[in-house]
Amino acid sequence: MTTAAVTPAAPPAARFDRRLIAPMILGSVLNPINSSMIAVALIPIGIALGAPPSDTAWLVSGLYLATAVGQPVVGRLVDTYGPRRLYLIGGVLVGAAGLVGTFSPDLWVLVIARVLLGLGTCAGYPAAMYLIRRSGAESPAGVLTALAVSAQTISVVGPTLGGLLIGVGGWRTIFAVNIPLAVACLVLGARRLPRTPLPATRARVDLLGIALFTVLLTTLLLVLMRPAHWYLLPITVLAGAALAVRELRTPEPFWDLRVFGGNLPLLATYGRNLLSYVIAYGFIYGFTQWLEAGRGLSASVTGLVLLPTFVAAMVVSTLTGRRAAVRGKLVVGSxxxxxxxxxxxxxxxxxxxxxLGAVALVAGVPQGLNGLANQSALYHQADPARIGAAAGLLRTFMYLGAIVAAAANGAFFAHGADTTGLHRLALFLLVVAALLLAATVADRSLGRVGTKKG
Known part of the structure; x- marks a missing residue:
């Protein structure tokens, strides 16, 4: 009697440890929730502290400036030291920022609180991407979708939540809410995130590169926020040139430009992310301020008007998240x-x-498509050994887009958030959306992302 050959069973695909999902999502949404809640608080803060829109815009830009610089640094440290240490340090900073903001006596102390928030929220997203990549899961689409949906959902529900908090306890509550969130991060991070042994050699931090990048962003931001500071442009150019020379010559750069040169699809993903968030945050901040100042709605009602944005983003992300291909999502989103x-x-x-609700609804659809698609593209395009730094840079370009959006709002609403300023902002966003569409259609590499061949 012959015996049929038995084919050995394939080893089961690695499964993602679901206990990590709660701290991952909580850490990743701290920045989006603080980014979006502030939108409905800018007008009340300006009235309470006697500050014009051009000054309250620093509450937005201060957070993004800190985060844009901090994300690549923290991402690199996550790759070196593991996610747990950086995650817990970030939680402490978020709690401190909540306390400073809650008891702040003036606008510029509030800006300091926002800078602390920016630094404290740097670790969550790189830590999450590190954990997903290192899990060995064969198909991480479900976890990536959960990560993207949570961040996008929080981004757009933030104004509604912020409006409700302000209605209950005033604008300081949007700072105070960070205290219990930080405690939750510390508890979940300490209990669930894996411990990582220290590396044999201490990582070298490119302090000069970080300093040059900070000068580059700060001077550029000052020019964007107030064109009267045009004399700072030569410093911006010199800092950019010095940064490029430094990063190409140092063995452990803060911003590895050589990776960009050898990975043009990844660079294109960063560029698309920047353009996407210029539009997203331009709408969130501009439309929200106009609803309060130009249309005369209260912060609570404004938050409710923006609720369709949250619903649309959540539904679209949930329905399309498990589809690995990204090109169609980006074209439709644009x-x-x-x-x-x-x-x-x-x-x-x-x-x-x-x-107004229809405007908010339409704005939510691309928020449910673009961020998720760019995140998926990065996951497939980035070097696995540098996934933390690559993820941090994706968020950096997101924050650069938010900085441009804040500067645009400051310029178009220089004399108040009126309808004329809103329409000028809309024309600006229309140009940026057209550029994003053109860049997406021209990028042929997107057709291979998420496919069996790619």
Whole structure:
């Protein structure tokens, strides 16, 4: 009697440890929730502290400036020391920022609190991407989707939550809420994140590169926020040139430009992320301020008007998240952003709530597509050994987009968040959306991301 050959069973695919999901998501949403809640607080803070929109815009830019610089640094440290240590340090900083903001006596102390928040929220996202990559899971689409959906959902529900908090306890509550969030991070991080042994050799931090990048961003931001500071442009250019020379020559650079040169698809993903978030945050901050100052709605009602943005983003992300291909998502997301900018041009001081809700609904669709698609593209394009730093840079370009958006809002609303300023902002966003669409269509490498061949 012959015996049929038995084919050895394939080893089971690695499964992601679901106990990590809660601390990963909580750490990753700390920045989006603080980014979006502040949108409905800018007008109340300005009134309470006697500050114009051009000054309160620093509450947005201060956080993003700190985070744009801090994300690549922390991402690199996560790759070296593991996620747990950096995650817990970040939680401590977030709690401290909550305390400083809650008891702040003036605007510029609030800006310091926002800078602390920016630094404290740097670890969550790189730590999450590190854990996903190192898990060995064969198909991480579900975890990546959960990460993206949570961040996007929090980004757009933030104004609604912020409006409710302000309605209950005033604008200081949007700072105070960070205290229990920080405690939750510390408890979950300490109990669930894996311990990582210290490396045999101590990592070298490129302090000069960090300093040059900080000078580059700070001077550029000052020029964008107040064109009267045009004389700082030569410093911006010199800092950029010095940064490029430094990063190409040092063996352990803060911003590895050589990786960019050898990975153009990844560089294109960073560029798309920047353009996507110029539009997303331009809308969140601009439309929100106009609803309060130009349309005359309260912070609580404004938050409710923006609720369709949250619903649309959540539904779209959930329905499309497990589809690995990204090109179609980015094309549709860009087209809808063009439509959203055109629709924003129709808003006026007498617009009905239904029209305003429709504007918010349309704005939510690309938020459910673009961020998720760019995150998936990075996961496939980045060097696995540098996933923390690569993820940090993805967030850096997101924050650069937010900085540009904040500067645009400061410029177009220099004399108040009126309808004329809103329409000028809409035209600006229309141009950026057209650039994003063109960049997406021209990038042929996207067709291979998430496919069996890619």
């Amino acid at each position: 087209l809808v952003q063009v439509a959203g900018a055109l629709l924003l041009l129709t808003a006026g001081p007498h617009s009905g709530v239904l029209l």
